[in-house]
Amino acid sequence: MSVLGERQWRFLFCVASRVVPETRDLGEVERAAFRAIVEEALGERPASLQRQFRLFLGVVRWLPALRYLAPLDRLNDARQDAVLTALQDFPVALVRKGFWGLKSLVFMGFYGRNEAGDRIGYRPSARGNEKLRTAS
Amino acid sequence: MREKEFDVVIVGSGAGGGAVAAELGPLAATGARVAVLEWGPKVREQEFTGRELEMANRLYFDRGGVLTRDMSMTMAFGKGYGGSTVVYTGTSLTIPPQVVTRWNVPGLEAEDVLARSEKYLRQNNVHLLEEPLLNDNNRLFREGCRRLGWTVEQFPINVKGCLGAGLCNLGCPNAAKQGTNRVQLPAAERQGVQVVTNCKVERIEESACVVTVRNESFGEPSGWEPGEYRVKAKAIVVAAGAVNSPALLLRSRLPVELPALGCYFTAHPALILVAQHERPITNYSGHPKSFYCDQFAHSKRFLLETCMYFPFTTAKSLAGFGADHSRLMSGMDRLQMILALALDDSRAENRVTIDAAGNAVVDYRLSEPVLDALHEAMKASARIFFAAGAARVHAPAGSNFLIEASERHRIDELIPRSGVKPGKVSIVAAHLMGGCRMGTGRGDSVTDSWGRVHGVPGLYVADASLFPACAEINPYVTIMALADRVAEGVRNDLSAPPASRRAE
Numbered sequence: 001m002s003v004l005g006e007r008q009w010r011f012l013f014c015v016a017s018r019v020v021p022e023t024r025d026l027g028e029v030e031r032a033a034f035r036a037i038v039e040e041a042l043g044e045r046p047a048s049l050q051r052q053f054r055l056f057l058g059v060v061r062w063l064p065a066l067r068y069l070a071p072l073d074r075l076n077d078a079r080q081d082a083v084l085t086a087l088q089d090f091p092v093a094l095v096r097k098g099f100w101g102l103k104s105l106v107f108m109g110f111y112g113r114n115e116a117g118d119r120i121g122y123r124p125s126a127r128g129n130e131k132l133r134t135a136s
Numbered sequence: 137m138r139e140k141e142f143d144v145v146i147v148g149s150g151a152g153g154g155a156v157a158a159e160l161g162p163l164a165a166t167g168a169r170v171a172v173l174e175w176g177p178k179v180r181e182q183e184f185t186g187r188e189l190e191m192a193n194r195l196y197f198d199r200g201g202v203l204t205r206d207m208s209m210t211m212a213f214g215k216g217y218g219g220s221t222v223v224y225t226g227t228s229l230t231i232p233p234q235v236v237t238r239w240n241v242p243g244l245e246a247e248d249v250l251a252r253s254e255k256y257l258r259q260n261n262v263h264l265l266e267e268p269l270l271n272d273n274n275r276l277f278r279e280g281c282r283r284l285g286w287t288v289e290q291f292p293i294n295v296k297g298c299l300g301a302g303l304c305n306l307g308c309p310n311a312a313k314q315g316t317n318r319v320q321l322p323a324a325e326r327q328g329v330q331v332v333t334n335c336k337v338e339r340i341e342e343s344a345c346v347v348t349v350r351n352e353s354f355g356e357p358s359g360w361e362p363g364e365y366r367v368k369a370k371a372i373v374v375a376a377g378a379v380n381s382p383a384l385l386l387r388s389r390l391p392v393e394l395p396a397l398g399c400y401f402t403a404h405p406a407l408i409l410v411a412q413h414e415r416p417i418t419n420y421s422g423h424p425k426s427f428y429c430d431q432f433a434h435s436k437r438f439l440l441e442t443c444m445y446f447p448f449t450t451a452k453s454l455a456g457f458g459a460d461h462s463r464l465m466s467g468m469d470r471l472q473m474i475l476a477l478a479l480d481d482s483r484a485e486n487r488v489t490i491d492a493a494g495n496a497v498v499d500y501r502l503s504e505p506v507l508d509a510l511h512e513a514m515k516a517s518a519r520i521f522f523a524a525g526a527a528r529v530h531a532p533a534g535s536n537f538l539i540e541a542s543e544r545h546r547i548d549e550l551i552p553r554s555g556v557k558p559g560k561v562s563i564v565a566a567h568l569m570g571g572c573r574m575g576t577g578r579g580d581s582v583t584d585s586w587g588r589v590h591g592v593p594g595l596y597v598a599d600a601s602l603f604p605a606c607a608e609i610n611p612y613v614t615i616m617a618l619a620d621r622v623a624e625g626v627r628n629d630l631s632a633p634p635a636s637r638r639a640e
Contacts, residue, residue: 019457037189041199081458088455088560096559097207100452104562107451111465112189117447121416121469124186126309128421129300132271135418 003042003050004057009035011061012106014073018080019106034109041108056098060087137346137364142169142330144626145345145369147337147384149174150219151615152375152599152622154316154324155256159623161327163630172321172331173347173367175376176216177355184309188446191306194354195223202379204500208558209405211498212566213377216355217333218317220377221612224566225304225425226313227291227441228262229609230254231617239604241574243585252617260294260314269300271422273472276413277442278427280524286431291441291610293423300422302444334358337376338494340388343594344368371626373587374572375599375619382488382571382601383496385582385589392591396580398489400482400573401498402606403565405506407476407514408445408453411521411529412538416469419444425475429520433479433608437505438513440520443475453562455532464530464538472526476513477567478506482605488571502558510563511556518547532561567611572601587622594629598622 004012016023016034026034042050061071064083068075072083087099110116117123125131144160146153149172157172164170179194192199200212200223214220230253233246256262281288298312311318321331335358338346345367351357374381382398390397424444432438445453450473451465464471480486486500511533518529522544529539533555543550555561575581578590587602589595598619600611607614 019461021459021462044198084457088457089557090559093206093208093557093559096557098559100559100562101207103457104452108189108448111447111451114187117468120447120465121467122420122447123469124302124420126186126301126303127299128302129269129298131421132269132300132418135272135421136268 002039004039004054008054008057011057011073012038015060015084015102016106016109018077018084019103020110023106023110030113033113037112038105038109041105053101056102060099060102137366139366139368141368142171143369143630144168144170144371144373145367146170146172146373146375147345148219148375148377148380148599149217149316149321149331150214150375150377150599151221151316151612152619153219153373154221154320155616155619156373156375156598156623156626157324157329157331158320159620160626161324161329163627164324164328170329171367172324172329173335173337173345174217174219174331174333175336175380176333177352178217178333179307179355181311183354184307186301186303186306186309188306188448195307202498204498206501208502209403209500209563209565211379211403211568212564213379213568217321217331218315221315222307222317223305224315224610224612225423226294226315227425227610228257228260228294228613229291230257231607231609231614235608239574241585241604242576244574248621249614249617252620253613255620256613256616257292260319261296262292262294264290264292265298265423265426269298269422270426271419272417273419273424273444274422274426274442276417276472276524277474277520280520281427281429283523284519286429288427288429290427291425293425295423298423302420302422302424304424306446330359332358332360335360337384338387340372340374340384340595343370345372371594371596371630373596373598373622373626375597377599378568378571378601379488379496379498381597381599383490383494385572386488386490387494390589390592392578394578394582394590396484396573396575397582398487398571399484400570400604401486401488401500402480402482402569402603403500404477404567404606405480405502405510405563405565406478407510407532407561407563408443408450409474409476409514409517409531410450410454410464411472411526412464412467413470413472413525414527416467417472419469419471419473432512432516436512437479437509438516439477439479439608440513440517441475441477443473445473453564454530455560455562456537460537472521472524474517474520476510476517478509478513479608480506480606482570502563507556508553510561511551511553514556515547515551518551533557567607569600569603569606569611572597573604574602575604586625587618588625596622596626
């Protein structure tokens with residue numbers, strides 16, 4: 001069973017598009033791979049942590065309403081970034097840690113895909129010393 | 137519940153368990169029944185793919201991201217045949233004698249630890265990598281340190297036939313790293329020691345372990361049928377690592393009060409720091425960890441080491457997000473990396489406990505001295521990066537996402553101490569130590585200097601959990617040296633007549 005419902009997934013993809021802007025360009029297959037990675041990682045964590053994560057997603061979505069009278073996903077890009085930056089530097093450590101967990105999941109989904117490395121210049125080889133010799 | 141019987145059972149197959157297994161090999165060769173019970177599987181050679189998430193899942197607990205209770209730090213430790221020796225980089229340092237002296241464990245002499253360490257340096261083919269095999273990431277660190285006038289030393293490493301895959305932390309795909317999975321465990325098995333994988337020790341009872349065998353979807357199946365077993369043994373050596381050893385003893389309801397059990401956990405909390413060069417450098421090819429700088433070990437309590445990580449690990453180590461983050465990540469072949477490790481004090485309140493289900497929970501508070509050390513380390517690393525010619529540096533505590541080379545003279549101002557906030561700054565640990573510390577009595581220690589658990593004859597500990605305080609270096613050689621002592625003690629105790637066996 002999925003740890004997140006469809007509405008939560010839509011919101012997570014909204015946050016992901018601010019954390020790693022390239023997630024907006026993912027095709028259907030890549031998006032499914034992203035989702036499978038995040039789903040698997042969340043699924044392995046204890047039920048209590050899964051609950052905390054769902055709760056935190058709700059906080060991230062609705063906290064901006066206190067100031068902007070709208071949830072995060074209804075704000076423009078600049079305001080979304082401002083809210084996420086504020087969460088990263090939030091005075092309460094628990095909120096900062098929650099945001100770190102959220103963005104780490106996004107990084108895992110994006111950079112953990114097997115095909116991600118090639119696009120960012122990361123092409124390891126089992127025979128790396130041969131590359132070293134070529135480079136020198 | 138099925139029953140098995142052995143003379144000696146070793147729990148765990150990493151640096152500690154592997155060393156004990158090899159040392160007890162001759163005993164097995166003469167007929168003693170010795171078994172190693174390893175929680176994780178034996179990963180097949182073809183399963184070492186070098187793919188980050190796949191290998192993290194196969195080789196680490198919680199994919200290398202075990203959280204402390206307060207979620208301020210993630211801890212990486214290995215699981216499977218060879219334990220963490222499958223996933224370390226193989227850097228092989230002997231402990232500074234003054235650290236052993238400071239540990240102040242009666243009966244434990246620095247000379248003895250060093251002599252035993254030397255044995256493992258030889259056994260594991262430890263040597264310095266030749267100059268042509270050092271990549272730019274490592275050479276730039278050395279150059280930067282030298283330009284600053286700071287000491288820089290080369291790490292001896294334990295490889296044989298290294299092809300420079302640069303994937304040490306994901307398990308060497310070329311079987312070059314000389315971990316216990318390559319050296320001590322096969323040697324032990326050749327002498328008759330039985331290594332049982334996929335076998336979790338649930339608890340220890342009087343002269344027995346209660347275990348569950350459950351196969352994974354990868355790796356070789358266990359030699360034992362899945363199910364529950366009661367495994368009797370005259371001697372039980374716990375070598376499950378600094379998190380799982382104390383947790384196992386805690387859920388075993390030992391017949392003695394050991395108030396120090398689980399306490400004094402240390403971790404060398406660390407930062408992965410990154411700088412960008414204008415042009416590609418060689419970084420992910422070649423051995424990832426060749427140099428270290430201990431210039432500030434005493435004065436500011438941190439060490440700096442070269443390192444090179446993988447895309448996801450790198451991404452989560454950076455503070456920030458969005459376009460700046462993506463731009464930095466978009467050229468991994470231009471990144472130089474440094475691992476900064478704080479030398480943390482041992483504090484009773486930093487401890488391993490267990491939850492209601494018996495799972496390990498680590499309470500670790502990042503103290504002000506640790507955060508101070510990480511702050512100083514961040515600034516020192518920035519200076520090394522710039523001295524090595526980096527165009528820009530990412531300091532997780534920085535007031536800006538990047539510090540440009542033109543701003544290099546403002547490092548103190550641009551990396552404020554106030555920016556070192558747990559949660560914002562990604563703090564990791566892979567040198568996990570303490571929890572079953574050696575000492576003299578039950579009041580403030582768990583074992584004596586030979587790893588014998590106080591008041592429980594036949595029960596021993598043989599891993600990094602024995603460390604009374606942090607090692608101040610990469611710990612695996614010291615773990616093996618201490619395990620070597622424990623094995624000697626086990627041999628002596630087993631050969632003594634039962635009436636004379638030590639019981640406190």
